[in-house]
Amino acid sequence: MNRILNAxxxxxxxxxxxxxLSSLMFILAIAIGAATKQPIITMVLxxxxxxxxxxxxxxxxxxxxxxxxxxxxxxxxxxxxVGRYLYALxxxxxxxxxxxxxxxAISSILSVTIDxxxxxxxxxxxxxxxxxxxxxxxxxxxxxxxxxAYIFTMLPMYLVVLAVMLITxxxxxxxxxxxxxxxxxxxxxLAPIFGILGxxxxxxxxxxxxxxxxxxxxx
Amino acid sequence: xxxxLEVQNLHKTYSDFTLDSVSFSLPAGxxxxxxxxxxxxxxxxxxxxxxMAARDGGEITIFGLDNVRDELAVKxxxxxxxxxxxxxxxWRVREVEKIIKGFxxxxxxxxxxxxxxxxxxxxxxxxxxxxxxxKLKLMLAVAMSHGAKLLILDEPTSGLDPVARDGLLDIxxxxxxxxxxxxFFSTHITSDLERIADYITLIDHGRIxxxxxxxxxxxxxxxxxxxxxxxxxxxxxxxxxLSVTSTxxxxxxxxxxxxxxxxxxxxxxxxxDEILVYISKGGATHE
Numbered sequence: 001m002n003r004i005l006n007a008x009x010x011x012x013x014x015x016x017x018x019x020x021l022s023s024l025m026f027i028l029a030i031a032i033g034a035a036t037k038q039p040i041i042t043m044v045l046x047x048x049x050x051x052x053x054x055x056x057x058x059x060x061x062x063x064x065x066x067x068x069x070x071x072x073x074x075x076x077x078x079x080x081x082v083g084r085y086l087y088a089l090x091x092x093x094x095x096x097x098x099x100x101x102x103x104x105a106i107s108s109i110l111s112v113t114i115d116x117x118x119x120x121x122x123x124x125x126x127x128x129x130x131x132x133x134x135x136x137x138x139x140x141x142x143x144x145x146x147x148x149a150y151i152f153t154m155l156p157m158y159l160v161v162l163a164v165m166l167i168t169x170x171x172x173x174x175x176x177x178x179x180x181x182x183x184x185x186x187x188x189x190l191a192p193i194f195g196i197l198g199x200x201x202x203x204x205x206x207x208x209x210x211x212x213x214x215x216x217x218x219x
Numbered sequence: 220x221x222x223x224l225e226v227q228n229l230h231k232t233y234s235d236f237t238l239d240s241v242s243f244s245l246p247a248g249x250x251x252x253x254x255x256x257x258x259x260x261x262x263x264x265x266x267x268x269x270x271m272a273a274r275d276g277g278e279i280t281i282f283g284l285d286n287v288r289d290e291l292a293v294k295x296x297x298x299x300x301x302x303x304x305x306x307x308x309x310w311r312v313r314e315v316e317k318i319i320k321g322f323x324x325x326x327x328x329x330x331x332x333x334x335x336x337x338x339x340x341x342x343x344x345x346x347x348x349x350x351x352x353x354k355l356k357l358m359l360a361v362a363m364s365h366g367a368k369l370l371i372l373d374e375p376t377s378g379l380d381p382v383a384r385d386g387l388l389d390i391x392x393x394x395x396x397x398x399x400x401x402x403f404f405s406t407h408i409t410s411d412l413e414r415i416a417d418y419i420t421l422i423d424h425g426r427i428x429x430x431x432x433x434x435x436x437x438x439x440x441x442x443x444x445x446x447x448x449x450x451x452x453x454x455x456x457x458x459x460x461l462s463v464t465s466t467x468x469x470x471x472x473x474x475x476x477x478x479x480x481x482x483x484x485x486x487x488x489x490x491x492d493e494i495l496v497y498i499s500k501g502g503a504t505h506e
Contacts, residue, residue: 068305074294
């Protein structure tokens with residue numbers, strides 16, 4: 001366990017300079033959410049940008065020949081992979097808190113009402129999206145490297161975001177999701193539970209696949 | 220005498236290259252130079268030793284432990300330095316310790332601090348601000364601060380100026396001074412090995428050409444030069460790296476094969492790089 005924590009710590013330090021840039025991305029998320037008067041877009045975008053931060057750790061390691069460092073450290077490949085997913089999970093926590101705070105702040109400043117169920121559902125879906133994105137991209141990065149796979153792994157994500165933005169602009173997506181929201185309306189506490197569970201399952205499946213890929217790969 | 224590193228019949232096949240029955244051993248307390256031209260298999264061998272590449276056959280033991288089965292225990296006891304830094308460029312020298320020390324049970328912070336002072340590495344400098352030589356020293360400081368008993372260096376001196384190379388050799392001499400630590404040093408700059416290595420392993424096209432003491436290597440071969448008329452067929456078959464010109468020939472011959480040579484043939488003791496040049500032209504295994 002200690003080695004996994006050390007691996008996650010190594011990833012955090014490796015990606016730290018990229019994490020500093022996250023504030024700029026969050027400003028962009030605020031601007032888009034404010035311009036569209038949709039605080040939920042800000043919340044989702046914060047998590048979209050967080051997936052980028054989750055991926056840049058691969059880029060940093062590749063640029064700095066970290067494969068050699070991993071080659072000499074007393075660390076199993078599986079532990080390194082679990083550490084990488086732990087790192088992804090750790091950076092999702094402040095991101096989801098920031099997403100929530102910004103969503104509330106924008107709704108308050110722009111006087112856009114978001115009921116509690118919608119807020120928690122949006123936050124939970126944003127977290128699930130983050131886990132989905134990490135879950136898709138990490139095994140691909142482990143297989144092909146960040147430099148080769150970045151465009152291909154992020155493209156579907158950008159398309160999803162674009163589709164969501166178009167849908168939310170052209171129709172009242174809250175109505176289309178009314179049944180969904182109604183279910184959670186009287187059970188608000190379930191949204192984060194489902195979100196966390198769903199996200200963790202996605203990450204666990206992805207980590208298992210990444211482990212299959214990476215333990216057979218020469219570093 | 221126990222071995223720090225033992226490689227037996229190592230096989231590794233890629234589509235365009237094969238390591239074929241690579242065997243050698245490094246006794247504890249000594250420095251072994253691992254020499255070969257570019258693409259001979261030095262780095263592949265080191266990658267197999269570090270379990271960065273999976274071997275297809277053979278056995279690698281480090282202080283008697285299998286390098287794959289006992290990987291975690293083995294990696295507590297060894298350190299490796301490469302020709303390029305593997306630390307993230309934005310890290311400060313001080314932070315390197317903070318990030319790495321948790322992995323090692325015998326990490327000694329005082330020793331790391333001592334090495335930083337000795338190598339004149341400022342703790343506040345970022346890795347990207349260090350010269351190539353200073354990055355090498357940082358890797359050495361980390362390698363030597365966790366009690367590693369086997370230090371593996373893969374082409375560490377390539378790209379270093381003569382002063383920095385000389386400094387590295389001094390560090391290695393001090394490192395093995397207690398008689399318990401060993402160094403496995405891959406390079407194609409053979410002048411470094413003439414000065415520091417106790418043992419030499421020569422690899423050529425994925426096969427070991429020679430492994431043994433440096434002195435024995437230098438005593439083992441002779442460069443022979445003569446007129447074309449001296450170049451009889453039996454001699455031609457024995458010569459390693461034969462080169463014939465309009466005026467004569469030159470090649471390398473094991474000392475054991477020198478009986479009965481014509482008196483007109485001139486013989487010289489080769490330097491390591493000359494041996495490397497001759498075997499690169501073609502030769503047989505001599506262990």
